[in-house]
Amino acid sequence: MKRDQFIKSFLFAGTALCILPQLSFGYSEENYSRDILIGKGTPNLLGDSFKMQQESYENFLLMKAAAAKENINIEVVSAYRSFRRQKEIYEGKYRRFTAQGMNPMAAIEKIIEYSTIPGTSRHHWGTDIDIIDANAPRPQSVLQPEHFHGKGPFCKLKDWLDQNAESFGFFEVYTDNAHRKGFKYEPWHFSYAPVSKPMLEEYKKLDLKKILLEEKILGAQHFSEEFISTYKSENILDINSKLLS
Template sequence: MAAIKPYIKIRFLFLLTLLLTAMSSAQEVFDKENLMGKSDISFYGDGTYQLRKEAYEAFLKMKKSAATAGIEIKVVSSYRSFEHQNSIWTRKYNRFTAAGMSPTNAINKIIEYSTIPGTSRHHWGTDLDIVDGKPKQPKDVLLSKHFEGNGPYCKFKEWMDQNAASFGFYLVYTNNPERKGFKYEPWHYSYAPLSKPMLTAYQKINLKEALAQLDLIGAKHIDANFIEKYVNFNILDINPELKN
């Protein structure tokens, strides 16, 4: 067999290096600590929100397009660290139990809308809670009634229904009556090109072991049966467009 020409060999080694670098980067991006909001990564945003670079660039394009239709997309929430999610969890747990709820009932009440720390899609830098910033803002912006009938965000909802997918964004928790888990959230969108492979990677985490290592208030009331149901309903029962 003829010897491989030097320039072919060099190019082969160059391409191999690129491939290995890409594989290494993907592994770093989707590792356990990263997926659970416990490691530092680079985010992009204007100071009021944070997203991964690819999601950020797609969001800017969507925001610009929406502006031509008279809609001013406003970010209410984006990336959240584990610590941020844990503060939400702790505050709600303490409030509900102080009001007389049992720990189990308090946890079930929390997960109607809020995730267990370490399990939030907002840890990934791919998900956003968004509304229209132009109308007069109601006191509590993230209520589904504001996106229905004559609510202030109806025009926004109509535009997103028609256009969001073309920018890679999909509603996560739809109003499908057959869907279980978190309640309908017409404000929560996810950038599918990144969040789909991240969900696949997340499913490889042993969540029972991972949560056992965290210092969560009420953790002793989260058993294996609860976790199995939580994974199937709250983590996986989402918009099919966001699953591989």
């Protein structure tokens, strides 16, 4: 069901919220402080098992309800993630890979195939989600590209998202594009564009190297100017063009 049709029926039932993308209940650009942008602030988040900014969250609920009509139960595996949590993930991998004999830069390059350096994750913004279909058989490791294609359990979800997600403001971030660099293809990762686009514009103004050194991230002493420049252009900015201003 397309978004316009869904909203009309929702309003007719008298239960819809006024949460169209053009109406913003999130932060204005003035509120996108350094700490908010790197996951160390205290954003106004909604949700129980997962957290999102209000506008992102409420439009996600509309999308989830529309998908449910097609017997698709969108489950959020990950949404808002704090700097502290991302640091735990990143440094856990860094310690494991270096203990296995990798040199620091090889470990970092391995980590950033899928995981972000803390302070640089889109999940810090409360706009991005990793999703699966809870009605499908659950594989042991759910976030694998093959599960969303061919005969994978989440093919029905992927097909539905391809047709409908953008009408709710959600866009796939790391697309299956042979010319795209940075993070590998993630068919499960979607971003709520009306909020994440202005947040990215504010994020681009930050001094990334200064932040990474100030926050004492494990291995940060190996982040050269060249590495930071490449990471910013490939991992942060080489994304779905519809999420760029």
